[in-house]
Amino acid sequence: MNKPTEKGLAGAAEADRKTVTRKGGDLIAEFLVKEKIPYVFGICGHGNVGLLDPLYQVRDKVKLVSPRHEQTAAHMADGFFRVKHQPAATLTSTGPGSANIVMALAVAQTDSSALLAITANVPTSQFNRGPFQELNRHNQADFPNVIRPVVKRSFQPTRVDMLPLALRQAVTTMTSGRPGPVNVDIPFNLFQEKAEVPLEAAAEGLGHRRSGASPDDVKRVVDLLAAARRPVLFIGHGVTLSEASKELTELATRYRIPVISSPNGMGCLDMRDPMSLGFIGRNGAYPANQAGRHTDLIIAIGARFDDRSSSSWMPGYSWNIPASKLVHVDVDHAEIGRNYVPDLGILADARTFLRQLLAELERRSPRAGALAPWHAQIQGWQAEWQKFTAPNFETHASPMRPERVVADCRAVLPDDAILTCDVGVSHNWYMQFWNARRPQTMLNSWGFSGMGFGAAGVLGAKLAAPDRPCVSVTGDGCFTMVPHVLCTAVEYNIPVVWVIWNNFGWMSIRDIQMGMFGGRELGTAFYQGANKTPYNPDFAAWARGAGVEAITVTKSQDLKGALEHAIKANKPYLLDVHVDAEVRPPSTGAWQLPPTPYKEPVFGKRYLPDIAPAK
Numbered sequence: 001m002n003k004p005t006e007k008g009l010a011g012a013a014e015a016d017r018k019t020v021t022r023k024g025g026d027l028i029a030e031f032l033v034k035e036k037i038p039y040v041f042g043i044c045g046h047g048n049v050g051l052l053d054p055l056y057q058v059r060d061k062v063k064l065v066s067p068r069h070e071q072t073a074a075h076m077a078d079g080f081f082r083v084k085h086q087p088a089a090t091l092t093s094t095g096p097g098s099a100n101i102v103m104a105l106a107v108a109q110t111d112s113s114a115l116l117a118i119t120a121n122v123p124t125s126q127f128n129r130g131p132f133q134e135l136n137r138h139n140q141a142d143f144p145n146v147i148r149p150v151v152k153r154s155f156q157p158t159r160v161d162m163l164p165l166a167l168r169q170a171v172t173t174m175t176s177g178r179p180g181p182v183n184v185d186i187p188f189n190l191f192q193e194k195a196e197v198p199l200e201a202a203a204e205g206l207g208h209r210r211s212g213a214s215p216d217d218v219k220r221v222v223d224l225l226a227a228a229r230r231p232v233l234f235i236g237h238g239v240t241l242s243e244a245s246k247e248l249t250e251l252a253t254r255y256r257i258p259v260i261s262s263p264n265g266m267g268c269l270d271m272r273d274p275m276s277l278g279f280i281g282r283n284g285a286y287p288a289n290q291a292g293r294h295t296d297l298i299i300a301i302g303a304r305f306d307d308r309s310s311s312s313w314m315p316g317y318s319w320n321i322p323a324s325k326l327v328h329v330d331v332d333h334a335e336i337g338r339n340y341v342p343d344l345g346i347l348a349d350a351r352t353f354l355r356q357l358l359a360e361l362e363r364r365s366p367r368a369g370a371l372a373p374w375h376a377q378i379q380g381w382q383a384e385w386q387k388f389t390a391p392n393f394e395t396h397a398s399p400m401r402p403e404r405v406v407a408d409c410r411a412v413l414p415d416d417a418i419l420t421c422d423v424g425v426s427h428n429w430y431m432q433f434w435n436a437r438r439p440q441t442m443l444n445s446w447g448f449s450g451m452g453f454g455a456a457g458v459l460g461a462k463l464a465a466p467d468r469p470c471v472s473v474t475g476d477g478c479f480t481m482v483p484h485v486l487c488t489a490v491e492y493n494i495p496v497v498w499v500i501w502n503n504f505g506w507m508s509i510r511d512i513q514m515g516m517f518g519g520r521e522l523g524t525a526f527y528q529g530a531n532k533t534p535y536n537p538d539f540a541a542w543a544r545g546a547g548v549e550a551i552t553v554t555k556s557q558d559l560k561g562a563l564e565h566a567i568k569a570n571k572p573y574l575l576d577v578h579v580d581a582e583v584r585p586p587s588t589g590a591w592q593l594p595p596t597p598y599k600e601p602v603f604g605k606r607y608l609p610d611i612a613p614a615k
């Protein structure tokens with residue numbers, strides 16, 4: 001997809017629109033070049049080799065990267081988009097190759113990340129005969145039905161002359177409005193067959209057609225803000241995607257409105273700013289949950305109140321809606337009113353809305369100092385939280401204390417470094433304590449929590465930001481799902497660092513088992529033999545075997561130095577860091593897994609206001 005230009009429709013020159021006889025495969029390759037899709041992450045098969053040759057012809061402009069598993073291909077495209085806000089493509093073959101990307105597409109879909117998934121299918125002349133790798137129990141060449149729930153749209157052109165329209169609609173769809181993955185499923189005869197076809201350009205997508213709020217609604221928001229005594233902003237990935245960090249920062253710092261962030265919004269406001277309260281929910285920061293419970297006005301922008309950022313919608317743990325008034329701004333109308341009915345719902349792009357709000361505030365210049373008691377209350381919560389958590393950031397231990405791992409990573413990584421998180425206990429700690437300083441520097445698999453996203457996505461992130469350190473913090477379980485990433489880093493010389501949070505098990509799930517099922521453990525820890533000796537591969541030796549340098553870190557004194565060394569080496573590097581599994585993140589909200597009973601917060605408590613303010 002072209003980055004914004006002044007030209008309106010993505011500048012296909014007159015000549016491009018001319019009908020030319022071409023092979024379908026050539027048309028696709030030319031289309032990728034025209035749309036400035038820089039990478040195709042793909043794995044070959046008999047079904048897509050017909051497209052590899054056209055890609056060979058354009059190899060200077062569109063690079064093919066071939067990881068060792070399709071899941072990784074899609075995570076790479078996803079990571080690339082999240083850092084650069086420019087989509088890449090995946091290419092998979094018929095049947096199993098394409099089936100392997102389903103989970104990674106779900107990750108992209110649930111976190112609004114754009115990628116163009118080109119899947120090959122069986123030839124049209126063999127539809128319904130049950131050829132090799134056709135899924136046809138209910139419909140011919142039925143892969144689009146497999147993939148449908150995990151993409152924004154699936155297209156299945158069945159003739160070469162259907163390709164131009166399908167391709168341009170696919171690209172327009174993936175980057176307009178709320179971004180997401182889109183599938184073009186192509187019977188493989190189309191790669192070689194010819195037709196007289198034009199090359200159609202997609203309409204400009206991301207960052208274009210930024211619709212705003214109506215002037216009346218902007219005024220109403222400022223009225224609400226002027227009346228509020230305890231306002232908060234709740235921001236999510238929508239603010240990151242609309243690149244509204246500057247506007248958010250101005251709003252928060254100039255008008256001193258505290259900001260609570262969902263993980264994919266982290267860094268839009270530098271989290272060192274006193275107005276940044278961090279993440280909310282069970283694994284959030286105490287000041288964020290306290291502010292969420294006590295606020296009288298929430299302005300939510302590009303955030304969706306999922307269970308993990310709302311304490312499963314139970315009143316008084318993270319939020320008190322409807323006692324607190326809610327303005328909900330989003331580009332996707334499906335999110336407005338999904339979980340909480342807002343007092344005011346606004347369908348608008350985050351950046352446009354923030355600019356409108358700033359302009360209206362400027363015009364009205366609200367009374368300074370009105371929020372002083374609220375700020376004082378918040379500072380009190382920040383001090384309590386700081387006092388409770390600070391000692392553990394310094395603790396020396398072997399295996400390491402989790403907080404210390406987070407703190408040492410923060411100390412070593414520069415502000416613009418990119419952290420890709422994986423799934424599990426380590427992620428809980430990073431959500432609670434990581435201080436993202438810039439937008440698009442903390443990538444999370446939030447909506448789907450797909451294991452392997454961090455370890456594989458970091459490769460795509462590094463391709464998008466070759467000059468910045470890119471580090472994946474990944475669990476021993478997560479990494480073991482995608483260990484082939486080592487090969488890809490070596491083959492393509494992608495110097496990323498993996499920090500394996502090694503606690504010898506699927507410990508986030510073990511902790512649920514321990515807490516809710518009488519302490520009986522089954523299938524949640526890694527061991528060997530009858531007497532259950534903890535087991536893991538020697539990750540460092542494994543990495544070295546793949547040609548990746550590696551260090552095992554068992555003592556807290558060694559992590560900083562090892563990480564500094566790994567980053568400086570500017571080569572693929574793996575650190576196997578042994579972390580104490582018996583230290584659990586302090587919950588500051590709640591999370592419900594019905595029907596099992598939920599636990600009360602370890603730090604902080606439920607708060608329900610006595611009187612709901614009049615609507």
Ligand SMILES: Cc1ncc(C[n+]2csc(CCOP(=O)(O)OP(=O)(O)O)c2C)c(N)n1
Pocket residue numbers: 423424425426427448449450451474475476477478479501503505506507508509
């Ligand atoms: C692909 C996939 N399979 C299973 C799960 C369920 N799950 C969530 S966390 C987790 C354990 C993660 O283990 P590890 O990476 O070692 O992290 P830890 O919790 O030990 O820190 C599992 C199995 C998932 N989210 N994704």
Ligand SMILES: [Mg+2]
Pocket residue numbers: 424475476477501502503504505506507
């Ligand atoms: Mg683990």
